[in-house]
Amino acid sequence: MLKETIKHIVSFDTETLNLFTDLFSEVQLRKGTIFAKKGEYSKKIAFVKSGVLRAYYSNEQAIEYNKTFFTENNFVGAYSALITQEKNLIDIDCLTDCSLLVATYHEIIKLYDQHPQVERLSRILAEQFFVRKEKREIELVTLEAKERYAIFQQEHPQLEQLIPQYHIASYLGVSPTQLSRIRAKK
Structure with missing residues (x-):
């Protein structure tokens, strides 16, 4: 490998x-x-x-x-x-x-x-x-949370099944509650 x-x-x-x-x-x-x-x-x-x-x-x-x-x-x-x-x-x-x-x-x-x-x-x-x-830093300040979540899903398609949601929320710069709302709208 x-x-x-x-x-x-x-x-x-x-x-x-x-x-x-x-x-x-x-x-x-x-x-x-x-x-x-x-x-x-x-x-x-x-x-x-x-x-x-x-x-x-x-x-x-x-x-x-x-x-x-x-x-x-x-x-x-x-x-x-x-x-x-x-x-x-x-x-x-x-x-x-x-x-x-x-x-x-x-x-x-x-x-x-x-x-x-x-x-x-x-x-x-x-x-x-x-x-x-640099790409991530720009995304954090220029994109909405739902857009950052979509990019996260594209870049890390298997990660949501492996780690707790609060880690993903922290990575996206949102609260776990906000992430739940974003996921519910998908």
Whole structure:
């Protein structure tokens, strides 16, 4: 799964592909397990084989705001903390049982100089992440809740059956009651 996903992004020679994928080890995490914790230093990045994780902010009143979901065949990590080597500003936890392929971010970076394909993969993934983030931010301020919900359904067709509705409401920037009303009108 990891190798196939990577090959769709960047053309790797066999040696480099094996060097890169050998950095990853399979880890099983139970629902509710924390992958990255706010206030701590992140060192790991993972590829999601199965399951759903979420990245979220929480304020002083412990109100959570879901930032994004990570699903099958996607990379997950506290990216800004990994890049800046500062403490995490977000939490990432498992909304379902998850099967992940986990690597140490520092070990990936060590491949950059001798294996430009790895650096290119990282750049393309960062660009894709940035584009998704910007698109989502624009949607949050320019679209009505029902439009954001329609986009969510299109982009994450199976997610509603896997996670609680209040997580979806938080992601959409609405209350669970508002989400129920939107769903009732569909």
